[in-house]
Amino acid sequence: MNYLQGPVIGIETSCDETSVGIVTGKTVLANVISSQSEKHREWGGVVPEAAARMHAELFLPVLKSALQEADISLHDLVGIGVTNRPGLVGALSVGLSGAKALACALKIPFIGVNHLEAHILSPFIDSSFTHPHVCLLVSGGHTELILVRRPGEYSKLGGTIDDAAGEAFDKAARTLGLGYPGGPAIEKAAVGGDPDKYPLPRGLREPTFDFSFAGIKTAVARTVEQYAENLDISSLAASFQTAVTSVLAERTLAAARESAVEQITLVGGVASNNELRNRMAQLASKQNIQVTIPHHRLCTDNGAMIAHAASWRIAIGELSSLDLEASAKSPLP
Ligand code: KG4
Ligand code: ZN
Numbered sequence: 001m002n003y004l005q006g007p008v009i010g011i012e013t014s015c016d017e018t019s020v021g022i023v024t025g026k027t028v029l030a031n032v033i034s035s036q037s038e039k040h041r042e043w044g045g046v047v048p049e050a051a052a053r054m055h056a057e058l059f060l061p062v063l064k065s066a067l068q069e070a071d072i073s074l075h076d077l078v079g080i081g082v083t084n085r086p087g088l089v090g091a092l093s094v095g096l097s098g099a100k101a102l103a104c105a106l107k108i109p110f111i112g113v114n115h116l117e118a119h120i121l122s123p124f125i126d127s128s129f130t131h132p133h134v135c136l137l138v139s140g141g142h143t144e145l146i147l148v149r150r151p152g153e154y155s156k157l158g159g160t161i162d163d164a165a166g167e168a169f170d171k172a173a174r175t176l177g178l179g180y181p182g183g184p185a186i187e188k189a190a191v192g193g194d195p196d197k198y199p200l201p202r203g204l205r206e207p208t209f210d211f212s213f214a215g216i217k218t219a220v221a222r223t224v225e226q227y228a229e230n231l232d233i234s235s236l237a238a239s240f241q242t243a244v245t246s247v248l249a250e251r252t253l254a255a256a257r258e259s260a261v262e263q264i265t266l267v268g269g270v271a272s273n274n275e276l277r278n279r280m281a282q283l284a285s286k287q288n289i290q291v292t293i294p295h296h297r298l299c300t301d302n303g304a305m306i307a308h309a310a311s312w313r314i315a316i317g318e319l320s321s322l323d324l325e326a327s328a329k330s331p332l333p
């Protein structure tokens with residue numbers, strides 16, 4: 001991939017992380033992430049209006065920390081990227097307004113970044129490999145299997161027909177009384193649990209590259225009701241984690257075989273789950289398929305992945321105008 005020469009800033013405010021990253025090509029100079037999850041935990045999930053207000057409070061302090069971490073000044077920047085889609089429109093608008101203000105003041109190129117593309121390209125930040133490959137994008141809002149022919153050329157192979165994988169973790173955690181965000185809470189609770197104690201369904205049967213997590217979620221709720229105070233929460237968390245991660249890993253490997261590719265990437269917040277990372281690596285090594293998973297900090301929402309995608313898009317000649325809007329939904333480019 002070609003990149004803009006010099007530091008590019010990336011601003012991410014699509015959900016409940018206020019983040020500013022700075023990269024020069026593949027080198028991350030700063031990646032400051034201020035999570036609002038403590039606050040949203042009190043309400044049991046992300047409250048869009050509150051998220052937008054907190055982004056407005058956090059934006060300037062996070063920007064200042066990122067510049068300090070990178071040891072540069074605003075005037076050293078050569079480009080600006082900002083997530084403008086998909087996400088919570090009020091939350092996105094805060095980052096977008098900040099980015100536009102910087103672009104006006106600094107008179108440097110500015111581009112709106114598709115959040116999903118930034119996740120898809122994130123493995124290129126800390127590794128090098130060739131195309132094409134199959135990418136499993138698993139986050140709070142998305143679960144998609146994508147054939148990446150090259151950066152910018154994507155075909156969807158399959159996706160969830162109901163909940164996203166991260167959403168399933170969040171809902172199951174709420175049912176188990178483990179709080180928000182559910183993924184890390186379930187991963188922690190599952191330690192020492194017996195994943196075979198409460199057998200759970202696996203959703204859609206193969207052959208398909210689609211996913212369904214609604215049945216697993218309902219089975220968790222039913223098990224909680226059935227066992228009441230005798231429930232072994234740790235084992236149910238482990239059973240849930242195993243059910244979800246095994247479907248994700250098996251289907252991704254099947255998609256790689258079907259697409260005749262030798263490389264898989266795993267991206268998005270759920271990609272920071274260690275059981276998923278290990279399961280994917282073990283299955284793939286048996287089939288001589290290489291797996292690339294970004295560092296944990298590049299899996300959940302972060303500004304560095306936005307800066308990285310922006311640096312590439314600006315380098316290939318793309319720019320956005322200052323009347324760019326935020327949008328809740330967006331297909332891949
Ligand atoms: O990519 P991301 O930070 O935000 C979106 O673009 O949605 O993903 C957030 C999702 C949440 O649903 C969260 O529960 C899940 O990623 N997640 C995890 C883990 N860490 C975050 N799921 C499973 N295991 C984890 N360790
Ligand atoms: Zn994300």
